[in-house]
Amino acid sequence: MPDLYPLIRPLLRALPAETAHRLTVTALSCGLGPLIAGRGDPDSPSLRQTLWGRDFPNPVGIAAGFDKEAEVPDALLRLGFGFAETGTVTPRPQPGNPKPRLFRLYEDRALINRLGFNSKGLDQTLARLRGRRRTGIVGVNLGKNRDNENAAADYLDGVRRVGRLADYFVINVSSPNTPGLRDLQRRDILENLLRQVVAARDEVAPGTPLLVKIAPDLGDAEREDIAAVADPSGGIDGIVIGNTTVARSPGLRSPHAGEAGGLSGLPLLAPSTALLGDIYRLTGGKIPLIGVGGIASAEHAYAKIRAGASLVQLYTALIFEGPALLGRIKSGLAELLRRDGFSTIAEAVGADHVVASPHRQQAGSRR
Numbered sequence: 001m002p003d004l005y006p007l008i009r010p011l012l013r014a015l016p017a018e019t020a021h022r023l024t025v026t027a028l029s030c031g032l033g034p035l036i037a038g039r040g041d042p043d044s045p046s047l048r049q050t051l052w053g054r055d056f057p058n059p060v061g062i063a064a065g066f067d068k069e070a071e072v073p074d075a076l077l078r079l080g081f082g083f084a085e086t087g088t089v090t091p092r093p094q095p096g097n098p099k100p101r102l103f104r105l106y107e108d109r110a111l112i113n114r115l116g117f118n119s120k121g122l123d124q125t126l127a128r129l130r131g132r133r134r135t136g137i138v139g140v141n142l143g144k145n146r147d148n149e150n151a152a153a154d155y156l157d158g159v160r161r162v163g164r165l166a167d168y169f170v171i172n173v174s175s176p177n178t179p180g181l182r183d184l185q186r187r188d189i190l191e192n193l194l195r196q197v198v199a200a201r202d203e204v205a206p207g208t209p210l211l212v213k214i215a216p217d218l219g220d221a222e223r224e225d226i227a228a229v230a231d232p233s234g235g236i237d238g239i240v241i242g243n244t245t246v247a248r249s250p251g252l253r254s255p256h257a258g259e260a261g262g263l264s265g266l267p268l269l270a271p272s273t274a275l276l277g278d279i280y281r282l283t284g285g286k287i288p289l290i291g292v293g294g295i296a297s298a299e300h301a302y303a304k305i306r307a308g309a310s311l312v313q314l315y316t317a318l319i320f321e322g323p324a325l326l327g328r329i330k331s332g333l334a335e336l337l338r339r340d341g342f343s344t345i346a347e348a349v350g351a352d353h354v355v356a357s358p359h360r361q362q363a364g365s366r367r
């Protein structure tokens with residue numbers, strides 16, 4: 001089937017960014033994904049991986065924020081993503097920030113968003129997750145309501161109510177658009193929060209992986225803190241690295257570069273991959289990492305895998321390149337693995353680090 005996205009792109013571009021996104025999600029929910037994206041080739045067996053006892057057909061996932069309300073996780077899996085992350089969902093519905101709050105930076109291949117956790121709330125997400133046939137891996141990214149001072153209560157609520165409906169949980173402490181949220185990354189606060197969340201997970205959904213999503217803007221000391229807190233002995237199963245950045249690289253050219261909010265896309269590739277490599281080194285490769293930020297090609301995804309990511313996710317590049325990008329990334333990744341003599345993704349994880357071999361031995365046997 002042909003890739004129709006190049007024909008649709010001018011229409012989407014003419015619409016306000018959020019309207020274009022809504023239209024895309026609606027098209028996916030109507031089953032139009034394969035028509036728009038074309039049908040890709042089957043995944044190469046070298047892309048398969050078992051992590052946390054779950055079988056990932058390929059390592060490329062859709063990042064949180066694309067399908068905040070769990071409207072289209074299965075349509076995204078059918079498009080060829082190896083896994084889908086829904087959310088961020090907050091316990092109660094909340095509108096988020098006033099519009100406009102999403103900006104396309106064409107010249108920089110980037111977006112700035114200050115959505116502020118617009119969410120229809122957990123009830124709706126739960127109803128949708130209950131209605132699925134569960135044919136692929138869908139993680140649930142949990143947040144807190146803006147007006148709740150007691151952050152832990154909201155995350156606990158999320159874990160308890162979602163329970164076994166999630167294939168994995170992500171505790172999002174890194175969105176820049178909810179005041180105070182990123183302070184939860186401070187070592188003492190995070191330790192306390194995660195201890196409670198791990199206990200709740202062990203109660204309602206033992207064995208469901210629990211990940212924490214961090215900001216790309218962490219300094220050296222904060223990186224060490226995160227690595228210490230995320231030790232697997234504490235019950236954390238992985239780290240998502242990372243969210244959008246509040247930093248603005250000096251080279252940005254778009255007229256929207258000065259908008260407040262989180263920047264995603266190409267300018268985030270280098271800093272988020274460097275952070276990923278640091279966290280891999282600091283954690284000694286003992287905990288699986290998901291690399292996110294700026295991926296727009298197979299080479300970018302491969303760089304994250306070699307820096308230490310077992311899985312990768314993307315969002316922003318899809319807006320600029322369309323969904324056929326996914327097939328190009330997957331076939332390109334298989335080719336890069338072949339070129340470098342790796343027979344599986346797991347063998348390439350962390351390959352750029354001198355201490356890669358202990359990780360590689362673990363990769364096959366990790367939960």
Ligand SMILES: Cc1cc2nc3c(=O)[nH]c(=O)nc-3n(C[C@H](O)[C@H](O)[C@H](O)COP(=O)(O)O)c2cc1C
Nearest residue numbers: 063064065088113242243264265293294314315316
């Ligand atoms: C419009 C938009 C909304 C997002 N919403 C969320 C969200 O609700 N929760 C979250 O953890 N990350 C959210 N993100 C961050 C992405 O999941 C991802 O971490 C970030 O965009 C970097 O990846 P990218 O450069 O491939 O887009 C959002 C990103 C964008 C662009």
